[in-house]
Amino acid sequence: xxxxxxxxxxxxxxxxxxxxxxxxxxxxxxxxxxxxxxxxxxxxxxxxxxxxxxxxxxxxxxxxxxxxxxxxxxxxxxxxxxxxxxxxxxxxxxxxxxxxxxxxxxxxxxxxxxxxxxxxxxxxxxxxxxxxxxxxxxxxxxxxxxxxxxxxxxxxxxxxxxxxxxxxxxxxxxxxxxxxxxxxxxxxxxxxxxxxxxxxxxxxxxxxxxxxxxxxxxxxxxxxxxxxxxxxxxxxxxxxxxxxxxxxxxxxxxxxxxxxxxxxxxxxxxxxxxxxxxxxxxxxxxxxxxxxxxxxxxxxxxxxxxxxxxxxxxxxxxxxxxxxxxxxxxxxxxxxxxxxxxxxxxxxx
Numbered sequence: 001x002x003x004x005x006x007x008x009x010x011x012x013x014x015x016x017x018x019x020x021x022x023x024x025x026x027x028x029x030x031x032x033x034x035x036x037x038x039x040x041x042x043x044x045x046x047x048x049x050x051x052x053x054x055x056x057x058x059x060x061x062x063x064x065x066x067x068x069x070x071x072x073x074x075x076x077x078x079x080x081x082x083x084x085x086x087x088x089x090x091x092x093x094x095x096x097x098x099x100x101x102x103x104x105x106x107x108x109x110x111x112x113x114x115x116x117x118x119x120x121x122x123x124x125x126x127x128x129x130x131x132x133x134x135x136x137x138x139x140x141x142x143x144x145x146x147x148x149x150x151x152x153x154x155x156x157x158x159x160x161x162x163x164x165x166x167x168x169x170x171x172x173x174x175x176x177x178x179x180x181x182x183x184x185x186x187x188x189x190x191x192x193x194x195x196x197x198x199x200x201x202x203x204x205x206x207x208x209x210x211x212x213x214x215x216x217x218x219x220x221x222x223x224x225x226x227x228x229x230x231x232x233x234x235x236x237x238x239x240x241x242x243x244x245x246x247x248x249x250x251x252x253x254x255x256x257x258x259x260x261x262x263x264x265x266x267x268x269x270x271x272x273x274x275x276x277x278x279x280x281x282x283x284x285x286x287x288x289x290x291x292x293x294x295x296x297x298x299x300x301x302x303x304x305x306x307x308x309x310x311x312x313x314x315x316x317x318x319x320x321x322x323x324x325x326x327x328x329x330x331x332x333x334x335x336x337x338x339x340x341x342x343x344x345x346x347x348x349x
Contacts, residue, residue, distance in 0.1 A: 001147065002037040002038065002147075003038075004036065004038045004039075004040075004145050004178075005146060006041075006042065006144050006146035007150045008041055008044050010048040011048055011062035012059065013062055014065045014211045015070075015211070016209035016210055016211045017210045017253075017298075018201070019069075020073065021252045023150060023152070024070075031080055039079065039080040039081065040144050041070065041075060042083055043085060043319070044140070045059050045063055045084055047136055048062075050127055050133060051120055053127065053129075064315060064316070065213075067082065068213075068305050068308050069212050069213070071308055072304040077321070081326055083322040084319055085140070087320070087327070088330050090334040091136070091139050091140055094337060095136045095139040097337060098139060098169070099132065101165055101169060102134075102164075102165060106164075110161055111157045112157045113130075113157075116130075117130070134161040134165075135165065137162060138162040138165045138166070142177045142180075142333065143330040145178045146180055147180055148180075148183055149182050150183045152184065153184055153192065154201075156182050159181075176337060177337075193249070195245075196222050196245060198227035198245045199227075210223075212298060212305070215302075216295060219291065219295060220295075226249075226287060227245045228283045228286075229243075232276075239277060241277060247273065247276075250269060250272075250286070250293070253290070258292075261292070261296075
């Protein structure tokens with residue numbers, strides 16, 4: 001069986017370091033391994049509109065921003081297909097057919113959907129499009145016959161529901177759709193990076209992000225304002241590691257050579273943590289250490305992004321070419337689906 005990967009992001013804002021460590025880094029590893037047959041990366045603008053219907057301009061503007069982030073991080077359009085969701089009409093038609101295979105009560109029970117509805121304060125006013133997000137996502141996955149779906153832990157219920165829809169379709173109409181498998185990050189820090197305020201997941205809506213496009217000064221300022229241990233008032237005080245945002249970021253971003261480069265008095269992160277726990281290590285020192293690590297990662301991304309941003313038409317050309325390629329694949333799958341259902345009337349005449 002072919003190895004086909006599908007992943008993507010909603011264009012509701014620029015991407016941040018949580019996206020980088022949680023998904024983009026693993027996408028780059030997959031891309032560079034070349035251990036796949038097809039690789040699709042989708043900018044999910046249609047799904048973004050399910051809770052931004054009154055702010056289309058925001059979604060439209062951020063298509064370019066997300067594309068710039070993708071390309072500046074190293075996603076290569078020669079190796080992966082970068083495309084815009086709304087540019088592939090077959091996805092909407094496939095979603096419509098899948099709606100008949102899912103009950104309203106099942107959609108409401110989806111843990112990810114329930115959490116997102118609560119987060120947005122929809123309550124009983126939830127848009128139908130938002131509630132049917134898992135169906136749309138299943139259409140995206142199956143349209144490209146993707147069987148490798150990199151997601152965070154919080155998205156696992158979505159993939160499980162996609163598997164239910166695939167199972168239902170194949171049982172009803174015959175073996176047609178490919179069964180997807182979720183691929184989750186290896187560590188907790190990669191799966192759900194906490195926001196700089198320590199109050200929850202890094203989120204554009206909560207304003208607790210470090211963006212990939214932030215300037216060097218902005219990144220440093222956000223790090224220096226990070227939440228640590230409120231009881232670690234004096235340097236001599238013992239410090240708490242659990243719930244300390246700086247250490248959660250160090251867990252996620254520290255590299256093998258980070259200490260040799262920026263903090264040679266320590267051999268590794270365990271030594272640094274031990275010193276902080278027993279006291280005698282100040283917050284400023286660990287924040288400056290984290291700043292050096294993140295600046296090293298973000299500097300080349302920022303520079304490449306600034307260069308790409310000078311020619312937006314070139315970026316759109318990449319997206320449109322990818323969308324054309326995605327259309328060919330999705331239309332073939334749509335034909336298979338309609339044949340299986342017995343509604344591909346022109347083919348039967």
